[in-house]
Amino acid sequence: MTELSRTHLDQLENQSIFIFREAYHAFKNIAMPWSMGKDSNVLIWLARKAFLGRVPFPVLHIDTTYEFPEMLEFREWAAKHHNLNLIVKINTEARARGIGYETHDPVTVTHELKTVALQQALAEYKWDALITGIRRDEDPTRAKERYFSPRNAQFEWDYKDQPPEFWNQFVTTTGKGEHVRVQPLLDWTEVDIWRYIQRENIPIPKMYFARDGKRFRSLGCSPITHPIDSTASTIDEIITELEATRTTERAGRAQDNYERNAMQKLRAKGFL
């Protein structure tokens, strides 16, 4: 950062910090889902920026029990490193019923082990706001999001009738059982995220970098997340690769591609 001029990344960072602080003021009981993916770690970093080194609310990992071992290792390390108040939630009830990738389709499993697990955590902790790391450029349905996006008591996103949002004024009231999704990364793109990780030297799992000609571009459950062919082993190489590619970021995520409009259906039911 030079004395008075600001880069695009500076502007993104400043807006995200503003959103964090608005959320922290508006809601009494906040949590931040944390997938340990790159966006999620940028979110932790920006929270520390907003609160001058702290993350003053709990961080929630929805553990599907299909996590990559490397990710779990990273979770333990990063929770200590950032001094996080970490809550781990597993939908044990669904696992007990035998829900799993071995026997069920990915949309069902993702719904049960992620969305329902999140619903259970919300019911238990009664959070009125969740801070999420979604970005407009990830998926067409996410492009329609607001910075502050209400979810009703049935956990549904009414994307047909969203509140207006302008001049940095947001919906900050919730009814009983409702919560608001707060989305500080909405304006960021995949390349912005990488440039920022590089600039700030933010810790991320090593699985994003190529080993033996493969790397993960997006990280989810191990049985349904596939690496892409890549030799990109540094952030610079990843950015170069992204600027040349025309495939979508989540192409390696099976649940999105299982059926037409799968992502929309998942999201309308409460998926992040």
Place this chain on the structure above:
Amino acid sequence: MQEQRPLKVAFVGHVDHGKSTLIGRILHDTGSLPEGKIEEIKKACAAEGMEFEFAFLLDALLEEQKQNVTIDTTEIPFRTSRRRYAIIDAPGHKEFLKNMITGASRADAAILVIGADEGVREQSRRHAYLLSMLGINHIIVVVNKMDLVDYSEKRFREIEQEYRKFLQELGLNARTFIPVSAKDGENVARSSMKMKWYCASNVLEALDLLEAQKPDTDLPLRFCVQDVYRFDGRRIITGRIETGALRVGDQLVFSPANKSSAVATIERWTAPLNQPAVAGDSVGITLAEQIFVERGYVASHQNDTPIETNRFHADLFWIVREPLRAGHFYDLRLATQEVKCQIVSIEQVVDSSTLETKTDRHEQLERNEIGRLTIQTRNPLVVDNHERIPNLGRFVIVDDGQICGGGTIFGGVYTDRTVAKSKNIFWTEGKITPRTRAMRSGHRGAVVWLTGLSGAGKSTIAQSLERDLFHRSMHTYVLDGDNIRHGLNSNLGFSPDDRVENIRRVSEVAKLMADAGTVVITAFISPYRMDRRRAREIALEGNAEFIEVFVDAPLEVCEARDPKNLYKKARAGEIREFTGIDAPYEAPEDAEIVVHTDKQTIDESVGTILEQLLPRLRDYGNDE
């Protein structure tokens, strides 16, 4: 490699004039579509027996494809050789005006699409009006569907002439009018051979000629406080620099309290301390003096302060079904300020489509109308005129948690501090409860009980606190020793029994006044713990908040001050049983608030009290 921010361009216009087709065409012609996207859509169209259209690229949601209208804003990136862009697709359908505003409000520029066949229509005009209110001045007008009018120059010039005149009335100056056929790509990315009569820029060239909006660093400083954090025993004031620049050592004035202090530090996590902050920066600062600051305060430099007012004029657009009604109360949010306001009058209503002005008396403003209003706020609001400092000159009206409209402030500003007449606020049936009173006044009643030695500063603090609360339009009153003893307690002396009775009567009076909704400040030495406990019990019996404030200063300091020469008289034996000399003072062990007047100034002491007092006064439960 660092990149500049993409230029955000809102695409607006009447429904079916071809916005989505133009966007689809731009994405296609700039090679911005993900691999397989066109094929995917073509396949989907074939499956549903439809002809492929560029517009379908955007209609990513199932519902949109069904209704054939874009229902919400999206943001789509593309790039030219000059720079990156983000397209904000704002819907043209009347029902979705709030989405159009949501999208367009974050744009740097706008492309307004008019169908050559239909010409200027209702939404063409309405959108231009809203763009002007949203402060978007860079506008390119695309006259689309030229293929349907045989690429006729005459038709193009007709539309240009009509629409230019309209824009001028709004004070908008469109840069360019471009004749286009988005369907066939004429004058989008390549200049058209079918319209040789037009030789100016095509759409992409016109976009590349726009300049990004400059950050408002050159405007006067406005630092809007978002929150005050207490970390490691330090108070860090956080917020965003809306305009101007802020440096360490700058002397700031905080409005509306008009308290002043110098910037001690500028803090950002992981960044070096004390780097200057400029427009757009989210920072934390600490101050040299411990003055009271809270969310909503606006810091400026001393020589260029904003306006403090509770009555002003504004233009307001209204976007919800339920009309805005004169006389009604709403919440008003401006930057981080939030106040209750009343619509005093609606002087003028403009139909945003026809620009027809109705100046007869108005009682309400319907959806999609724009009104010129007078608004009165319950508490002072810190504002600027919109044309001078846009970020502090615009606000939203909120009703029941929902954003219903947006306004811009203009013209001279009244400084009439009359409190809004509250006859229309809440109609209550049955008993008037303390909460009902609190909802009307915006705060609950309470007893603020100052205790401390003679000369500790109780009366001075009480008066200063009263003045501060009064200026916040709160109901407040100081009960002090002298005015009670001259009337109600004129039959009491200074014997131990009389002192107890004195305090008991004061407590009862304070309880009643607190129940009536007043913040009662008492300033009595009240040396005995037992008496103060009794005062607290009496207050609690009346369901009044009781806040004990220990005004602490060492005896030597109080005796040196001796404002009424009482210590001298006590030392000389002229007064007996004087607290601190020959009568004990039992210091509080669990006072809610402690101030140290030997170390803090009066302003700092009052600040400490306010910081803890105000949240308690405002916490009177939600309207259920």
